[in-house]
Amino acid sequence: MAQNKDKNTIEYGEPVGMLAAQSLGEPGTQMILRAFHFAGIESTIATSGLPRIVELVDARKKPETPITFIYLTGEYKRSVGKAEQTLKKVSEVRMGIVVRRILENFSKGIIKLVLDAQVLKANELTPGQLAQKVAKKLDARTKVDKDGNILVKLKTKKLTEVRSTSVKLMKDVVQGVEGAGKAVLQKDPKTGEFYIIAAGSNIGGIMDIEGVDKSKIYTNDVFAMCRQFGIEAARNTLVRELDTTLREQKINVDKRHLMLIADAMTYSGTIKGVGRHGLSGQKQSVFAKAAYEETVKHLVNAAAFSEVDYMRGVTENILVGKQIPLGTGSVHLAIKKEDMQKVKPKK
Amino acid sequence: MDGKKTYVYLNGKAIGYITDPAKFVYEVRSARRSGKISGEINVAYSDKLDSININTDRGRIRKPYLIVENGRSRLTPELNERMKKKEINFSYLLRNGIVEYLDAEEEENALVAIDESSITNATTHLEFDLTAIFGLSANLAPYAEHNAIARQAMSVNYMKQSEGLYATNFNQRFDSRTYVLFYPQAPLITTVPYEALDVKRHASGQNLVVALSTYYGYNMADALVINKAAVDRGVGRSMFYKSYTDEERRYPGGQRDRFKVPPATSEGYMGEHAYSKLSEDGIIEPEMAVDEGDVLIGKVAPPRFLEENIGASGLEERMRDDSVVLKPGENGVVDSVLFTETPGATRTVKVRIRSLRVPEKGDKFASRHGQKGVLALLANPEDMPFTESGIVPDILLNPLSIPSRLTFGHLLEEIAGKASALSGSILDGTAFTESGKDRLKKYGEILTQAGFDVHGDETLYDGMTGRPFKAKIFVGVTYYYRLYHMVSNKMQVRSRGKVQILTHQPTEGKARLGALRFGEMERDALVGYGASLLLKERMLDQSDKTAVLICRQCGGMGYYDHIKRIQTCPMCGASALAEVEISYAFKVLLDEIRSMHIMPTVKLKD
Numbered sequence: 001m002a003q004n005k006d007k008n009t010i011e012y013g014e015p016v017g018m019l020a021a022q023s024l025g026e027p028g029t030q031m032i033l034r035a036f037h038f039a040g041i042e043s044t045i046a047t048s049g050l051p052r053i054v055e056l057v058d059a060r061k062k063p064e065t066p067i068t069f070i071y072l073t074g075e076y077k078r079s080v081g082k083a084e085q086t087l088k089k090v091s092e093v094r095m096g097i098v099v100r101r102i103l104e105n106f107s108k109g110i111i112k113l114v115l116d117a118q119v120l121k122a123n124e125l126t127p128g129q130l131a132q133k134v135a136k137k138l139d140a141r142t143k144v145d146k147d148g149n150i151l152v153k154l155k156t157k158k159l160t161e162v163r164s165t166s167v168k169l170m171k172d173v174v175q176g177v178e179g180a181g182k183a184v185l186q187k188d189p190k191t192g193e194f195y196i197i198a199a200g201s202n203i204g205g206i207m208d209i210e211g212v213d214k215s216k217i218y219t220n221d222v223f224a225m226c227r228q229f230g231i232e233a234a235r236n237t238l239v240r241e242l243d244t245t246l247r248e249q250k251i252n253v254d255k256r257h258l259m260l261i262a263d264a265m266t267y268s269g270t271i272k273g274v275g276r277h278g279l280s281g282q283k284q285s286v287f288a289k290a291a292y293e294e295t296v297k298h299l300v301n302a303a304a305f306s307e308v309d310y311m312r313g314v315t316e317n318i319l320v321g322k323q324i325p326l327g328t329g330s331v332h333l334a335i336k337k338e339d340m341q342k343v344k345p346k347k
Numbered sequence: 348m349d350g351k352k353t354y355v356y357l358n359g360k361a362i363g364y365i366t367d368p369a370k371f372v373y374e375v376r377s378a379r380r381s382g383k384i385s386g387e388i389n390v391a392y393s394d395k396l397d398s399i400n401i402n403t404d405r406g407r408i409r410k411p412y413l414i415v416e417n418g419r420s421r422l423t424p425e426l427n428e429r430m431k432k433k434e435i436n437f438s439y440l441l442r443n444g445i446v447e448y449l450d451a452e453e454e455e456n457a458l459v460a461i462d463e464s465s466i467t468n469a470t471t472h473l474e475f476d477l478t479a480i481f482g483l484s485a486n487l488a489p490y491a492e493h494n495a496i497a498r499q500a501m502s503v504n505y506m507k508q509s510e511g512l513y514a515t516n517f518n519q520r521f522d523s524r525t526y527v528l529f530y531p532q533a534p535l536i537t538t539v540p541y542e543a544l545d546v547k548r549h550a551s552g553q554n555l556v557v558a559l560s561t562y563y564g565y566n567m568a569d570a571l572v573i574n575k576a577a578v579d580r581g582v583g584r585s586m587f588y589k590s591y592t593d594e595e596r597r598y599p600g601g602q603r604d605r606f607k608v609p610p611a612t613s614e615g616y617m618g619e620h621a622y623s624k625l626s627e628d629g630i631i632e633p634e635m636a637v638d639e640g641d642v643l644i645g646k647v648a649p650p651r652f653l654e655e656n657i658g659a660s661g662l663e664e665r666m667r668d669d670s671v672v673l674k675p676g677e678n679g680v681v682d683s684v685l686f687t688e689t690p691g692a693t694r695t696v697k698v699r700i701r702s703l704r705v706p707e708k709g710d711k712f713a714s715r716h717g718q719k720g721v722l723a724l725l726a727n728p729e730d731m732p733f734t735e736s737g738i739v740p741d742i743l744l745n746p747l748s749i750p751s752r753l754t755f756g757h758l759l760e761e762i763a764g765k766a767s768a769l770s771g772s773i774l775d776g777t778a779f780t781e782s783g784k785d786r787l788k789k790y791g792e793i794l795t796q797a798g799f800d801v802h803g804d805e806t807l808y809d810g811m812t813g814r815p816f817k818a819k820i821f822v823g824v825t826y827y828y829r830l831y832h833m834v835s836n837k838m839q840v841r842s843r844g845k846v847q848i849l850t851h852q853p854t855e856g857k858a859r860l861g862a863l864r865f866g867e868m869e870r871d872a873l874v875g876y877g878a879s880l881l882l883k884e885r886m887l888d889q890s891d892k893t894a895v896l897i898c899r900q901c902g903g904m905g906y907y908d909h910i911k912r913i914q915t916c917p918m919c920g921a922s923a924l925a926e927v928e929i930s931y932a933f934k935v936l937l938d939e940i941r942s943m944h945i946m947p948t949v950k951l952k953d
Contacts, residue, residue, distance in 0.1 A: 018875040303945040314874055321887035321930035327877015 013330030015314075017264070020257040024242075027251040028053060046220065052245045056238060059265060059273035061223055066181065066201035068219040072194060076211035083185055083194035086211040089176060090196055091183035093123050096170040098130065104166055109157040111166050113150040123175060133174055138165065177205035203228050222271060231266050238262035238271075285309050287316035353392075355399045368392050368399055372456070375401070380414065380444030391452040400452055409448040410479075411441075412459060412472035420463060420473045421445040477779035478540065486540040488715040489763070489776025490756030493783060498717030498754045505713040509828035510585045511551025521590040521685060521697045526704070526831050528553075529584040534715075534826040535767040536760050538777040552715075552828045553582060554768070557761055558740035559749070559821040560732060560807065562724070570723035571712055572743035574731055582741055583706040583829040587836075588682065593644045593671045594695040602649040604669060606630060606696060609647050615668040617642070622670075630696055631681050638678045643698045644671040671698070675860055676839060678702060709834030714825050716757040718748055732807040734822060739810070742827065759786065761823030762803040766790040768824050769797040851891040851931035865890075891931035896924040902948025904937070925951055 010016060031050045047055065047064040055063055070090060076082045098119050103112040113134075115127055131142040131150045141153045152169075154162060176183070181200025188195060198206070201221035207214050207228070219225060220241055226234035242258045264279060265272050272278035276293045283289050286302040286309045301307070309316055314324045323329040335343075352364040355371070365371045375390040389402045389409070414421045422430075422445050429435045440446040449457055449472070460466045461474050478486050484503045485491055491499055510526040517527050533547035535554050541547070555577070562572045573582070595604040607629040608622050621642050626632050629645035637643065648669035679702030687695050704710075706722055713719035726743070733739045749757060760776065763786070767774045770793045781789075791801035799805070804819035839857045846853055853862035865885045873882040896905040898916035905916040905924045914924040927949070940947050 013877060015874055015877055018871060022871065022875055299940070303940070308950075318870065318882065318886050319930070319936075320933045321883070321892065321928060323883050324874060324879045326874065327879050329877075329879030329883075 013327050015326045016260055018314075020260045023253050023257040024053075024057075024261065027246065027253060031249055031251065048245055048248055053242065056222065056241055056245070057261070057265075057274050059222070059271045059278060063201070063221050066199065066219060066221040066224070068180070068198040068201055068203055068206060068217065068221075070183070070196040070198060070206055071213040071216035072196070072211050073213045077193040077195065077213075080185075080194065082211065083196070086209060087183055087185050087196055088124065089209045090180050090198060090206055090212075092176040092178060092180045092198075092200060093125075093174050094170070095130075095172045095174050098123065098125065098174060099170065102166050102170070104162055106157065106159050106162055109154040109162060111152040111154065111162065111169070113152065113169075115149055117148065125175060130174060133172075134169065137172060138169070177202055177209065180206050226271055231269050231271075234271055235262045235266040238265060283313065285311070285313045285316045287319050288313050291315050291319060351397075353397055353399060355401065357401045358404045359400075365399070368397070371399060380447060382442060382444070386441060386448060389448075389450040389453040391456050393455070402450060402452060407450040409450045410454075411446050411448050411475070412457070413446055413475060414444065415460065415466055415470045415473050418466055418468050418470065420466070422473075478538075478777060481778060483540060483544070486538055486778065487544070487546060488756070489534075489536040489538050490716075490759045490783075491778040493756040493759055494716050495753040498752055501717030501719075502713075502715050505717065505719060505828055505830060506551070506715070508830040508832065509551040509713075510831055512549050513551075514549075517588070518683070521592075521683075521699055522588065523590050525588045527586045527588065528829060529586070530581045532826075533773075535764045535824060536774050536776040536826065538775065539780075540777070552826045554764060554824050555582060555741040555827045556738060557742045557744050557823060557825045557827075558732065558807065559746040559761075560740075560743050561745055562726065562731070562743045565724040565726070566720075566743055566745040568745075569720045569748060570745070571720035572724045572726050572731075573706060573712075573722055574728050574739055574741050575725040576728040576739070577741040578706050578725060583710070583712065585704045585829060587679070587702045587704050588699055589677070589679075589702070590697050590699045591643050591671050591673075592695065592697045593646055594689065594693050595646070596648070597693065598649055604646055604648045605666075606644065606646050606694065608645045609666070609668040609670060613647055613666045613668045614650065617668065617670070617672070621672070630684060630686070631698060633681050633684055635681045636679075637673050637681060637700065639673050639675045641673050642670045643673060643681070643700075644696050646670050673700070674858065676836075676857070704833055704835065706829070707834065709838075711830040711832040712742075713828050713830055714757055715760065715828070716754040718744070718752070718754055718757055719830070720744070720748070728810075730810045732810055732816065732820070734805045734807060738822075740822060742825075746821075755783075757825065758821070759783065761821065761825045762787070762790050762794070764824030764826070765799070765803055765822070766793040769793055769799070846891070850935060851893065853890065887928070887930055892928055893931040893934055894926050894928055895934055897927045897949050897951060898924050899951060902950055903946070904934075927951070
């Protein structure tokens with residue numbers, strides 16, 4: 001065991017960052033740019049492959065396809081009916097989906113919402129409910145006509161205001177959690193338990209819903225995880241997402257490389273990308289920054305603020321032609337000149 | 348009509364509107380077909396945009412089609428008969444509205460049938476031939492329909508790179524670089540377009556006996572083993588011609604260049620030896636063997652910068668040597684020298700060097716199916732496998748090159764080539780003319796009649812032991828190109844050499860006798876390995892190491908005063924400076940920063 005431990009311990013001076021970068025970068029060249037795969041349901045196809053890796057490493061604020069896995073508690077995960085109740089509360093339905101057509105009467109200040117009866121039925125909504133919601137939201141009088149359409153009487157007759165209200169109205173959430181996205185019910189084939197997949201990442205809103213297991217909720221949106229559970233969770237999410245994305249393409253990268261990258265991105269308490277605005281841009285050395293991107297900008301700043309380069313990194317030492325402080329270059333003689341006198345061999 | 352307006356655009360400009368687009372388009376087309384308007388006019392109706400585009404401008408790609416009317420091709424059997432008897436020609440068909448050219452836009456309105464049997468009532472045009480789905484050059488390779496399209500595209504590229512008899516007057520021409528194959532052969536397997544274009548007059552390959560066999564690992568991964576005896580008999584042998592040109596330029600002020608052996612006093616004189624092969628007029632003689640560094644055309648030019656005191660010694664001695672020198676790594680024999688004058692009465696000299704290119708290890712070959720390979724071994728014929736009839740293959744091609752690349756045309760050509768050689772007749776390999784099955788059957792019959800295996804397999808005997816191989820090996824005849832990528836033109840070595848003036852780093856590129864770049868990723872690899880001293884050696888010691896004097900007091904750069912024999916710092920006047928090794932590139936960086944009135948200082952640590 002002691003042997004094993006030694007074998008698995010990184011030695012002093014080992015350039016782990018470079019190794020991590022190479023270990024992630026090289027397989028990246030082999031990845032298919034946009035892989036097609038049809039696992040899961042149509043609405044929940046997530047970005048995968050290289051675009052996803054780039055998204056994670058760049059620390060984009062919003063992922064291209066946010067997905068939330070919502071696990072349920074007790075009763076809810078066993079019965080379809082109960083699970084569907086939760087699903088209904090989660091799944092985001094916007095006005096634009098239930099409304100088939102909008103007719104605006106500018107001279108009277110009336111908006112007529114022609115509803116799609118099928119969609120209404122599928123979401124178990126009635127025109128009356130909707131009318132009430134609209135009335136509350138807009139503080140206006142609403143009426144349901146004989147064809148089951150909603151008439152909204154606005155207080156204003158101004159053309160621009162009528163139009164902007166109707167546009168805004170379409171974006172209103174009529175059911176479910178805002179930002180949760182469209183959700184679908186899934187059944188775990190092994191345990192037979194139900195869970196929900198949502199195409200959004202507002203986990204804060206979702207967590208408050210009855211039946212949702214707060215301890216197991218997971219989203220691929222690193223920033224959402226960070227907001228809800230803190231930086232440690234974000235770091236773990238990063239590792240997990242990188243790992244699964246690579247695994248999907250059958251690329252084997254040691255998890256410890258990914259962990260190092262995730263650590264480097266999150267150690268400061270906020271999520272930073274690896275590029276110009278993130279890790280590379282926050283290097284201490286002027287030369288290292290100037291050698292990467294925006295050379296002139298960094299040199300001008302350094303000159304203006306009389307910056308000092310302490311020559312501690314790799315890039316700057318190669319630039320001037322010194323031995324790099326890594327690997328074999330990381331060891332020095334730790335003895336003072338004066339002390340050398342004392343160890344002088346006797347004649 | 349419902350009064351709907353359809354706009355008409357002539358070469359992109361709106362010129363008016365009409366109300367019945369279908370009728371309008373029909374009328375324009377009929378006028379074109381009957382010759383009332385030019386055949387170069389194309390008209391297209393776009394129903395999405397509800398607009399008509401008439402194009403008459405240049406630069407459109409157009410393609411001829413047979414016109415189909417009422418479900419029948421306008422090229423009637425009678426006309427076809429007359430075509431065959433050569434009573435009428437293609438332009439007759441064009442004039443009489445049997446054939447018309449469509450551009451990309453009008454093609455959108457056409458429904459083209461690929462053959463007569465697939466014509467329906469909606470069909471408007473008929474393709475001349477199925478092979479039209481390939482371009483002309485793709486059709487020069489046989490069995491194109493049996494290859495993956497990517498390979499077919501590569502095959503066309505290799506055809507462009509092949510050596511052959513590009514022009515029959517090649518020895519009268521002064522092309523800057525050309526190759527001429529010694530024994531070009533017409534392929535045994537041709538195609539109809541190949542014959543129609545008469546490409547065989549300028550053939551660019553040879554029919555070689557190919558065995559699909561390994562040979563002691565010498566033909567792994569697209570390497571080729573070629574029979575040395577075959578090369579000695581002329582396989583792939585070619586001549587490389589390269590022309591050097593120079594002229595006597597005139598300069599403002601009445602000065603001009605002069606062809607002559609430069610005097611030893613001229614600027615940039617390269618030493619007596621370099622000019623030893625020149626004749627009295629300063630130009631080299633034909634049939635003179637030349638090597639790198641030899642002067643081909645001796646020329647002196649006036650100095651670049653005029654000095655103030657041009658003394659009595661005259662201009663002649665001040666002339667600059669501007670001779671044409673044979674480039675590094677090149678050699679050969681002077682083939683021909685051309686001495687002429689341009690219309691502006693400038694004397695011009697062209698010198699053509701010829702150099703033999705016998706196939707050697709590292710030269711590139713390719714078949715007509717995108718199967719390229721690099722010669723890796725010139726095997727002795729006595730060591731190579733031979734067939735029952737004693738034939739030693741010219742090329743041993745690794746069988747693994749075939750399945751993953753899906754170039755079945757290569758196999759088909761090989762077996763057809765064999766059949767062709769045995770029957771003594773040129774065979775046709777035009778795409779889509781016959782099914783692969785029928786072809787195989789036909790070739791199989793020829794092979795069996797000649798006493799060979801139907802599939803082209805043969806028992807090979809090991810040249811070293813004389814024992815037969817257990818497996819039957821596929822042997823056939825395939826047309827091979829020799830491509831103009833040759834090691835002798837590319838090989839270059841350097842241990843020490845020139846550096847760039849600005850950075851003191853080694854030069855780049857073969858022409859400048861450069862070094863190989865130790866790039867960013869190579870750097871990363873060494874960093875990743877932690878080999879700090881090796882990295883330093885590459886980036887500094889073997890590159891642009893310089894020693895500079897750094898002032899311990901002010902951090903500026905000092906110099907060694909050779910008169911006073913002391914080190915001096917021009918900034919603070921200190922005289923004890925530290926000698927520091929840095930890269931010259933970094934020194935240049937510091938200099939450039941200083942040139943912008945910014946003072947970078949270097950703090951030293953012991």
